[in-house]
Amino acid sequence: MSIKSLLAGSVLAAAGVAVVALSGVVPVAGSAQAQDDPVEIRFSHWVPPTHPLQAAITEWGESINKASDGTISVTIFPAQQLGAAKDTYDMVRDGIADMGYINPGYTPGRFPIFDAANLPFNVTNATDGSAAIDEWYSRYADKEMGDIYVCLANAHDPGAFHSKEQIAVPGDVDGMKVRPANGTISKLVTMLGGQPVQVSAPESREALERGVADAITFPWGSILLFGIDKTTKYHLDMPLYVVGFVWGMNQDFYDSLSDAQKKVIDDHCNPEWAKQTSVGWAAYESGGRDKIKAMPDHTVTEPTPDQVAAWREAVAPMLDEWKKTVNDAGHDADAIWADLGDTLKKYNSQY
Structure with missing residues (x-):
């Protein structure tokens, strides 16, 4: 089956x-x-x-x-x-x-x-x-x-920012309350001046409806499955994570x-x-992305090459922070990171 x-x-x-x-x-x-x-x-x-x-x-x-x-x-x-x-x-x-x-x-x-x-x-x-x-x-x-x-x-398939107000560049996250996908994305939100709101996926729609959160990082189809399209009208079309x-x-x-x-x-x-x-x-x-793009009351933003470069620059310190955390836990972060990169290349899935 x-x-x-x-x-x-x-x-x-x-x-x-x-x-x-x-x-x-x-x-x-x-x-x-x-x-x-x-x-x-x-x-x-x-x-x-x-x-x-x-x-x-x-x-x-x-x-x-x-x-x-x-x-x-x-x-x-x-x-x-x-x-x-x-x-x-x-x-x-x-x-x-x-x-x-x-x-x-x-x-x-x-x-x-x-x-x-x-x-x-x-x-x-x-x-x-x-x-x-x-x-x-x-x-x-x-x-x-x-x-x-x-x-x-x-x-899951790459997720993106979905928000009540438009997010196009890293500075747009400043001051926003964002439900992050995980602890790593929570650090990204904080780094950009936003405030992480820690709730599970099933609790996310309520957090957005009550104004506890202004935005969410989520994959596209799940936005529709959890009814989050009812509260977020702006979407950044890039494979953030x-x-x-x-x-x-x-x-x-x-x-x-x-x-x-x-x-x-x-x-x-x-x-x-x-x-x-x-x-x-x-x-x-991925099918959810196409459905949201077809909704007349939703705005999907595709970043320019310069905007993509700005996002990459903004998240660069996260790798250094990850390496420090892993090294502090007694592991070889450089070797582990290199191994992940080599394995992603092996499977033609490295960004």
Whole structure:
């Protein structure tokens, strides 16, 4: 089943919980053995069940179910049903959820190495970029996420500024209250003279409607999904950033699986699956840009080359700050940054 067909309506949005399970599957070579005990993965995420992520997790879960001869099923709990978005890492670590969709940026400073993936003007696209981020971070995850099983990492399509008043150059952010995508973008907002407003994605529309925030950094399609187009009318059309995410599994849960079941999980936690889980979401987000451009009451600004240069100059100090933070944590920031750049080049996704 493809992500496209799932988006067409197979997600159990009305129920709020999607159960991924197949029956009558023909065993395949190298899959889990028939005598393995059946297990259920309770997968927590924080976006609505209509979001493309739900379809991606569903496809991933169906593939695991098939490869495990039906011994592994996935039950999806969307929309923060098991806990708040910012708590997902701890929920996975503590076993409240067997798996979770973790946004490391929701806990600024906690995962400094991973923050490299979120630096502005770094990644060009969500598909090849996700494969690159996953391969790169697999070499460092144990250094800062060692108490969970890191399955894969991926990213959404590049996000941009969306605001109540026009933003075209870095100086326009001065004095604005901005809901940033993560801790890294929060630092950017502060650097430009703005005031970060820390709320999760599901809480963002209310913050804008109440005047708690004047602008938001968000991918395009999600602006429509969360209804933020009702409050923001100006959009800056440039790939400011991507947000990286981690699919994490409770370590005790992983350790309890049979060897055959572990292999099934391992085979679904790699750069190929990182890319696959991003395809539908990337198409959804980029499609949102076209829809917003067609709205007569919205203004989409495309920066000039000089304006792009001004933005690059404005964010340049962020790399130095990131390197200091990572070095202070006892890691080799120059080597890690060079490794990320080389891996992005390998996957043709470096900005």
